[in-house]
Amino acid sequence: MVSNTMRLADQISEAILEGDFPPGTRLDESGLAARFGLSRTPIREALAEVCARGLAERRPYRGVEVVSPDPDVLLDRFEALAEIEALCASLAAGRAQMADLLALEDLVHRMEDAGPDEYRQMNFDLHDRICRMARNAELARVADDLRLRLAAVRRAQLGHADRRQRSMREHRALVAAICDRDAVRAASLMRAHLRAGAQEVLSMARETAQPASSATS
Amino acid sequence: MVSNTMRLADQISEAILEGDFPPGTRLDESGLAARFGLSRTPIREALAEVCARGLAERRPYRGVEVVSPDPDVLLDRFEALAEIEALCASLAAGRAQMADLLALEDLVHRMEDAGPDEYRQMNFDLHDRICRMARNAELARVADDLRLRLAAVRRAQLGHADRRQRSMREHRALVAAICDRDAVRAASLMRAHLRAGAQEVLSMARETAQPASSATS
DNA sequence: TTTCCTTGGATTGCATACAGCCACATTATA
DNA sequence: TATAATGTGGCTGTATGCAATCCAAGGAAA
Numbered sequence: 001m002v003s004n005t006m007r008l009a010d011q012i013s014e015a016i017l018e019g020d021f022p023p024g025t026r027l028d029e030s031g032l033a034a035r036f037g038l039s040r041t042p043i044r045e046a047l048a049e050v051c052a053r054g055l056a057e058r059r060p061y062r063g064v065e066v067v068s069p070d071p072d073v074l075l076d077r078f079e080a081l082a083e084i085e086a087l088c089a090s091l092a093a094g095r096a097q098m099a100d101l102l103a104l105e106d107l108v109h110r111m112e113d114a115g116p117d118e119y120r121q122m123n124f125d126l127h128d129r130i131c132r133m134a135r136n137a138e139l140a141r142v143a144d145d146l147r148l149r150l151a152a153v154r155r156a157q158l159g160h161a162d163r164r165q166r167s168m169r170e171h172r173a174l175v176a177a178i179c180d181r182d183a184v185r186a187a188s189l190m191r192a193h194l195r196a197g198a199q200e201v202l203s204m205a206r207e208t209a210q211p212a213s214s215a216t217s
Numbered sequence: 218m219v220s221n222t223m224r225l226a227d228q229i230s231e232a233i234l235e236g237d238f239p240p241g242t243r244l245d246e247s248g249l250a251a252r253f254g255l256s257r258t259p260i261r262e263a264l265a266e267v268c269a270r271g272l273a274e275r276r277p278y279r280g281v282e283v284v285s286p287d288p289d290v291l292l293d294r295f296e297a298l299a300e301i302e303a304l305c306a307s308l309a310a311g312r313a314q315m316a317d318l319l320a321l322e323d324l325v326h327r328m329e330d331a332g333p334d335e336y337r338q339m340n341f342d343l344h345d346r347i348c349r350m351a352r353n354a355e356l357a358r359v360a361d362d363l364r365l366r367l368a369a370v371r372r373a374q375l376g377h378a379d380r381r382q383r384s385m386r387e388h389r390a391l392v393a394a395i396c397d398r399d400a401v402r403a404a405s406l407m408r409a410h411l412r413a414g415a416q417e418v419l420s421m422a423r424e425t426a427q428p429a430s431s432a433t434s
Numbered sequence: 435t436t437t438c439c440t441t442g443g444a445t446t447g448c449a450t451a452c453a454g455c456c457a458c459a460t461t462a463t464a
Numbered sequence: 465t466a467t468a469a470t471g472t473g474g475c476t477g478t479a480t481g482c483a484a485t486c487c488a489a490g491g492a493a494a
Contacts, residue, residue, distance in 0.1 A: 003277045004447080005265075028475070039449045041258075044476090045265060048222075052269035060220045061455050061476055073354065080355035083304055137290065138297035142359050221477080245445070256479045261446090278446055278485045 008036065008046035009053070016055050016066055017151050023068040027056060054149045069153050071202070078198035081146040082191050085127060088143060090187035091134035093178045100133045101179050108175050111168065119164065126171065130178070130190075153201055163200055170196070225253065225263035226270070233272050233283055234368050240285040244273060271366045286370050288419070295415035298363040299408050302344060305360060307404035308351035310395045317350045318396050325392050328385065336381065343388065347395065347407075370418055380417055387413070 012032070015021055027047060029040045036043065047064050050056050058064040096104075107129065111122045127147070131140040170193040177186040229249070232238055244264060246257045253260065264281050267273050275281040313321075324346065328339045344364070348357040387410040394403040 003275065041448055045262070048262060048265050049269070052266070058220065063476065076353045076355040079353055080359065083356070084301070087300055087304065136293045136296055138293040138363065139300070142297065146355065258478055280446070
């Protein structure tokens with residue numbers, strides 16, 4: 001049911017997100033073909049999919065290049081995700097079924113004592129679950145798309161115990177608002193939660209980037 | 218700057234939207250290759266792009282098929298677009314610059330006496346402009362993506378003088394709200410405007426589809 | 435008559451070969 | 465020495481051939 005091209009695209013995407021191909025890297029077809037033991041043709045198709053996902057860009061006759069995160073684009077992307085997830089939270093508060101709410105509360109509870117990797121997965125699951133509770137497959141898809149496009153910079157965020165403490169408080173408040181069917185509070189909390197996370201990521205990215213730049217562009 | 222594959226994908230996409238390839242049509246590579254005077258390879262890449270745009274789907278070893286509009290998916294899609302454009306309108310009310318507002322008012326004014334084709338283009342331009350006035354490239358991109366995915370069913374909507382009258386009233390009120398910097402009113406009006414349009418499209422689609430269906434699924 | 439298997443045709447998926455374009459290096463000139 | 469012209473290597477874009485897979489038609493068995 002899932003094509004070979006998609007599997008290949010997943011592997012290449014994962015390699016990009018894992019930092020195996022840093023931003024700006026040229027993904028030459030021959031090299032990847034050798035690496036995967038295939039010919040250029042399936043690699044080419046997988047690269048097209050990777051480009052469609054926004055993780056790389058193809059310049060005609062110049063190959064595909066892993067995208068460099070432009071701060072302006074990242075800012076817009078974080079804001080867009082925050083607003084859309086806030087919208088989903090708002091809708092979820094009105095539409096979620098009882099079983100969903102119980103599962104959500106259970107998940108937040110289990111997140112308390114989870115290892116870093118587990119926590120990361122559970123955090124993703126929490127947000128995805130809320131988006132799906134809005135009962136709108138398109139909004140969930142859009143949110144998922146934005147999350148993928150932000151995944152590369154978000155990977156650097158992990159760890160940070162104090163951030164996690166704060167994040168958990170926000171999660172609890174957010175889930176409580178949804179369970180109370182309070183749409184506007186849920187939206188507001190979700191927006192604030194994601195804005196805080198974005199702030200964190202961007203400030204980290206800023207200090208790990210060039211410390212002193214006087215670029216004119 | 219724009220690749221050959223993209224141009225091909227545009228042509229095929231346009232053919233789909235124009236009704237040249239009705240939903241369910243199998244787009245076989247050899248046929249299209251002959252039609253465009255090319256080999257299968259570039260056609261294949263263009264079809265991958267068309268699939269990425271959501272206009273068709275590829276089933277492994279079974280070719281690509283023009284997607285049939287599932288009513289549930291369409292409903293979600295219209296709602297998602299309405300909510301996201303409402304969000305854009307809300308942001309636009311707060312962020313638009315003076316020149317934007319003047320251009321918007323001018324556009325609405327010029328729409329009064331425009332031919333059907335012009336009106337269609339101007340309507341698209343109006344919504345796109347408002348989304349870009351939100352000063353968030355990602356939200357504009359997402360809205361544009363949803364509009365493309367809805368384009369096929371929306372094409373059938375054109376004409377309908379009464380709908381246009383009503384639509385114009387809504388446009389004027391919406392633009393006025395944005396110019397007044399009234400974010401909540403702008404969002405509310407945009408949401409209502411798109412919901413009305415969606416209602417129109419879906420009811421039309423429903424009556425042109427099978428009139429009496431007793432499908433169990 | 436119905437069901438299952440087989441088999442043929444057609445189409446997709448992949449490999450390989452060739453053509454076109456770009457980037458870098460070398461060389462010639464001011 | 466700096467700059468412009470040019471040639472070369474390597475990569476991408478396209479064409480074509482072959483293998484793998486699916487679908488439908490036809491025949492055999494119950």
